[in-house]
Amino acid sequence: MTQLKNSDNNKAIENEISAVTEFPVSFSIFSLARSHHRIAGQQLREAGLYPGQELVLMQLWHRDSQSQNSLSRSLRLDHSTIAKSVRRLDDAGLVTCSRSEEDKRVTIVSLTQTGREFESRVTQAWSKVEEITTENLNDEEKVQFVALAKKIAATLEN
DSSP, rough: OOHHHHHHHHHHHHHHHHHHHHHHEEEEHHHHHHHHHHHHHHHHHHOOOTTTHHHHHHHHHSSSEEHHHHHHHTOOOHHHHHHHHHHHHHHHHEEEEEEEEEEETOOOEOOOOHHHHHHHHHHHHHHHHHHTTTOOOOOOOHHHHHHHHHHHHHHHHH
């Protein structure tokens, strides 16, 4: 029933939006990103986070005490987006911010103990998102999708 309903919704969208037929790849990426963002947002809210904050935490779990600029570069996000996420994480008690000893203009972001303890919650949320996202894909299709997504991203970044 859900599959039929989704199929009907997709057909209605295709009939209404010319972008679907005129720009099928771009519209598919847009549609996929919106749907994925919605599902991820639901899971992350249940974990107590705003979408995107988990990426900052993941970077810090990998390597703690990074500058905001380093986080910005590694996550490919602009400085204002990182600053907003870090401020919210700081307000939530998951990270602390301090000035670099070498250069007082640089803000260093570090995990708190609570932030370290959040790792399992975020991992569970992302595992659920991954499960939902790939539910109808076999292993070969997952590998193909990742390869195509990387190829498109590399083209867009050049």
